[in-house]
Amino acid sequence: MANGSTTMEKIVALCKRRGFIFQSSEIYGGIGGFWDYGPLGVEMKRNVKDAWWRDMVTVHDDTTAPAGAPSPYGMVGLDASIIMDPQVWKASGHYDLFHDLLVDCRTCKARFRADQLQTSECPRKPSKHPGEHTDCDLTEPREFNLMFKTTIGALHDPSAEAYLRPETAQGIFVNFKNILSTARVKVPFGVAQIGKSFRNEITPRYYTFRSREFEHMEIEFFCAPEESGAWYTYWRDRRFAWYTSLGLKSDRLRLRDHSPEERAHYSCGTADIEYAFPFLPEGEFGELEGVSHRGDFDLRSHMEGKLVRRDGDLVVDTDENGRPRHPGSGKDLSYFDEATKRKYIPNVIEPSAGVDRAMLAFLCEAYDEDAIPDERGVPQERVVLRIHPRLAPIKAAVFPLVRKDGMPEIAGEIYRTLKRRWNVFYDEKGSIGRRYRRQDESGTPLCITVDQQTLADGTVTLRNRDTTRQDRVKAVDLTAIIEERLMVL
Numbered sequence: 492m493a494n495g496s497t498t499m500e501k502i503v504a505l506c507k508r509r510g511f512i513f514q515s516s517e518i519y520g521g522i523g524g525f526w527d528y529g530p531l532g533v534e535m536k537r538n539v540k541d542a543w544w545r546d547m548v549t550v551h552d553d554t555t556a557p558a559g560a561p562s563p564y565g566m567v568g569l570d571a572s573i574i575m576d577p578q579v580w581k582a583s584g585h586y587d588l589f590h591d592l593l594v595d596c597r598t599c600k601a602r603f604r605a606d607q608l609q610t611s612e613c614p615r616k617p618s619k620h621p622g623e624h625t626d627c628d629l630t631e632p633r634e635f636n637l638m639f640k641t642t643i644g645a646l647h648d649p650s651a652e653a654y655l656r657p658e659t660a661q662g663i664f665v666n667f668k669n670i671l672s673t674a675r676v677k678v679p680f681g682v683a684q685i686g687k688s689f690r691n692e693i694t695p696r697y698y699t700f701r702s703r704e705f706e707h708m709e710i711e712f713f714c715a716p717e718e719s720g721a722w723y724t725y726w727r728d729r730r731f732a733w734y735t736s737l738g739l740k741s742d743r744l745r746l747r748d749h750s751p752e753e754r755a756h757y758s759c760g761t762a763d764i765e766y767a768f769p770f771l772p773e774g775e776f777g778e779l780e781g782v783s784h785r786g787d788f789d790l791r792s793h794m795e796g797k798l799v800r801r802d803g804d805l806v807v808d809t810d811e812n813g814r815p816r817h818p819g820s821g822k823d824l825s826y827f828d829e830a831t832k833r834k835y836i837p838n839v840i841e842p843s844a845g846v847d848r849a850m851l852a853f854l855c856e857a858y859d860e861d862a863i864p865d866e867r868g869v870p871q872e873r874v875v876l877r878i879h880p881r882l883a884p885i886k887a888a889v890f891p892l893v894r895k896d897g898m899p900e901i902a903g904e905i906y907r908t909l910k911r912r913w914n915v916f917y918d919e920k921g922s923i924g925r926r927y928r929r930q931d932e933s934g935t936p937l938c939i940t941v942d943q944q945t946l947a948d949g950t951v952t953l954r955n956r957d958t959t960r961q962d963r964v965k966a967v968d969l970t971a972i973i974e975e976r977l978m979v980l
């Protein structure tokens with residue numbers, strides 16, 4: 492896949508044309524930072540989430556240490572509510588600290604992120620950066636909290652104020668004791684969660700990359716403090732390998748360790764998994780996932796109250812009377828290790844990924860243009876999405892070559908048989924070449940065609956999206972063959 496805005500425009504156009512992604516509320520002019528996933532997009536997005544859940548949770552073996560892991564570990568899941576007690580966000584630090592600095596222009600009334608003035612555009616013509624027109628009048632940077640506010644119940648006073656969660660992680664921390672006492676897990680173990688998060692981004696941009704509503708796939712992994720370094724290394728490598736296993740193989744993917752200055756005040760180590768999205772300037776990468784070593788910051792915050800770093804130590808932030816500025820729950824979230832008879836607050840390793848960014852990276856990586864011969868042998872340009880079969884929205888398409896001689900009936904039967912297992916598409920309209928190309932653009936790995944020979948010997952053609960090679964296989968063997976070729980479960 493080539494770099495550049497042209498490529499990005501083509502990908503955006505394809506996503507619209509084939510029903511992957513639409514602008515939210517498009518018929519009313521659209522709303523910035525919100526996106527709808529169309530019929531193909533929703534299938535692919537579900538496949539991304541299913542692959543993550545399956546690989547991280549469902550097939551995880553609690554009894555054996557995976558390659559690179561210091562020991563066996565447990566994995567369980569959670570689905571916490573989006574709106575939580577506002578005290579959660581006060582103790583976690585989001586209420587005070589989850590903000591960006593914004594700058595307003597008094598002349599054109601546009602709003603910019605203070606750290607993006609050099610990459611933002613003033614809405615006025617000719618095109619310039621904010622502050623570069625002679626009459627631009629920018630304010631000093633001001634803090635802007637990114638949490639969306641809402642109210643609970645009929646009263647609209649401050650006591651009814653609540654927030655849409657900006658991350659799923661806190662739902663896991665506040666359920667730590669519930670999970671420990673019900674799931675028969677022992678430290679080390681991880682809790683996985685997929686769900687919507689909301690951030691009132693000042694400048695949503697780059698298509699779905701920075702949205703105001705998006706989905707997180709997060710793991711909070713609880714371990715003993717002395718093992719936390721080894722677990723951090725395990726998770727950063729494991730999560731990087733997950734992306735390569737699903738097709739992000741090129742040099743456009745990288746793992747980047749944060750420098751100590753770049754890390755959040757509670758972090759003992761952070762690495763980003765990054766992808767060179769085509770909308771970024773050559774050589775620049777955008778974050779797909781952050782893997783952080785958070786120490787005991789999160790559980791302690793929900794025990795003691797909001798923590799701040801003072802003289803190198805994390806201490807409870809206090810008001811002028813010496814009381815916690817934002818008290819925690821007061822509940823004991825420490826862990827008693829039966830084997831060693833030791834009590835401690837577990838450390839947390841957090842691999843935190845964005846579903847929408849992962850999907851965008853998979854789409855960008857998959858986009859390709861080549862030329863293939865048509866029915867008369869004349870090369871025709873085609874657009875093909877070389878999506879990993881596990882992520883492809885449609886796994887196979889079934890076509891009767893012509894709409895007669897009993898071919899639609901046989902194709903229909905094959906379609907119905909395969910449909911019990913996979914998302915399969917039936918199409919009998921248009922030339923066979925056009926039907927193939929439509930599926931190539933949709934990323935469908937296999938096409939099955941019922942033709943004259945099928946009537947004689949029960950075989951069909953099985954066409955490979957990437958090579959366009961066609962094999963003759965027995966129709967009765969299709970389920971087994973597709974299972975093997977797709978590597979899907």
Ligand code: GAP
Binds near residue numbers: 659
């Ligand atoms: N709990 C930690 C946390 O939320 P983060 O780096 O803010 O960390 C994790 O977010 C991931 O969520 C990012 O790597 C990115 O994939 C995704 N993400 C964050 N903000 C986003 C946004 N505005 N739009 C789309 N995805 C976003």
